[in-house]
Structures are given as C-alpha cells and as structure tokens.
Amino acid sequence: MKVTWRLADGREITGEVANGLNMMEAAVANNVPHVIGECGGNLSCATCHVYVDDAWREATGEAGDFEDDMLDVTEAERLPQSRLSCQITASPELDGLVLIVPEP
Ligand code: FES
Numbered sequence: 597m598k599v600t601w602r603l604a605d606g607r608e609i610t611g612e613v614a615n616g617l618n619m620m621e622a623a624v625a626n627n628v629p630h631v632i633g634e635c636g637g638n639l640s641c642a643t644c645h646v647y648v649d650d651a652w653r654e655a656t657g658e659a660g661d662f663e664d665d666m667l668d669v670t671e672a673e674r675l676p677q678s679r680l681s682c683q684i685t686a687s688p689e690l691d692g693l694v695l696i697v698p699e700p
Contacts (some may be wrong), residue, residue, distance in 0.1 A: 597612070597613050597615065597686050597687070597688060597690055597691035597692070597693070598610055598611070598612060598613070598691060598692055598693075599611055599613050599619065599622055599626075599686070599690075599692075599693045599694075599695065600692075600693070600694045600695070601623060601626070601628045601631070601646075601694075601695050601696075601697050602649075602694065602695070602696045602697065603628075603629065603630075603697050604697065604698070604699040604700075609626055609627070609628050611625070611626035613625075613626075613686045614686065615686050615687055615688065616685060616686060616687075617685070617686045618637055618681065618682045618683070618684060618685050618686070619644075619646070619681035619682070619684040619685075619686070619693075619695060620633040620637055620644035620680075620681045620682035621633070621637065621682070622681075622686060623644070623646075623681060623695075623697075628697060629697070630697050630698070630700045631643070631644055631645075631646065631681060631697060632644065633681075633682060635682075637682035638682075639662055639663060639666055639680065639682065639683070640666070642666045642667070642669050642670045642671070642680060643671075644680050644681040644682045645667070645670040645671070645672060645678060645679075645680060645681070645698055646678075646679060646680075646681045646695040646696060646697055646698065647675055647677045647678055647679075647695070647696040647697075647698060648677045648678075648679050648684075648693075648694075648695060648696075649677075649693075649694035649695065649696060650677065651694070652690070652693050652694055652695075653677055655689055655690055655693075656679060656684050656690065656693070659678075659679055659680070659683065660683065663679070663680050663683050666680060667679075667680065670698075671698075671700065672698030672699060672700070673698070677696075681695065
C-alpha cells in the first residue's frame with residue numbers, strides 16, 4: 597500500500613508500506629521527520645503522533661482507550677484527527693492513506 601505524509605513545510609513524502617507494518621515503523625523506514633517512535637510502538641511515548649487526513653478518518657477508526665489517554669501528552673496540539681501512528685496498521689483498505697505530521 598502507499599502512504600503519504602504531509603509535512604508542515606508543505607513537502608510530501610510518499611512511500612510503499614508492507615501490510616502489517618504500523619505507520620510509525622513505516623514513517624521511520626521512509627525517513628519522515630518528527631515521527632520518532634521512541635518506545636518502539638508500545639504506546640508509552642506519543643512521539644509517533646500524526647493527524648489523519650479527514651478523508652481517511654473513518655477508515656483508520658478511533659483511538660483505543662489507552663491511546664486516547666496517551667494523546668493527552670503529545671508535544672503538538674491534540675486535534676480531533678490525532679492518532680498515534682504506531683496504532684494504525686497497514687492493510688489493503690488503507691491504500692493511499694494520507695497522514696499529516698504535526699509541527700514539532
Ligand atoms: Fe511510542 Fe507510538 S511509538 S506511542
């Protein structure tokens with residue numbers, strides 16, 4: 597599947613992502629700046645915070661309870677479309693997904 601990350605400076609990075617990989621791992625593999633993934637996807641750092649493009653919010657679903665709590669401690673402002681990208685897993689239904697990387 598393809599994923600596009602939109603950066604605050606207007607640049608876009610598009611990468612091919614294997615099914616089953618999470619979006620934090622995918623961002624790191626594609627050298628997307630400001631998506632760090634310090635805890636390795638264990639829901640304990642919030643450094644993988646992204647905003648899901650409006651068109652993709654339904655397909656990516658809602659944050660789980662623990663993710664929801666962690667979204668309260670993100671560095672960038674929490675918005676309704678905030679997700680921790682380690683909790684979004686690549687799948688054929690998400691082909692074309694667009695994620696917005698918050699301003700650091
Ligand atoms: Fe730490 Fe997502 S990588 S919460």
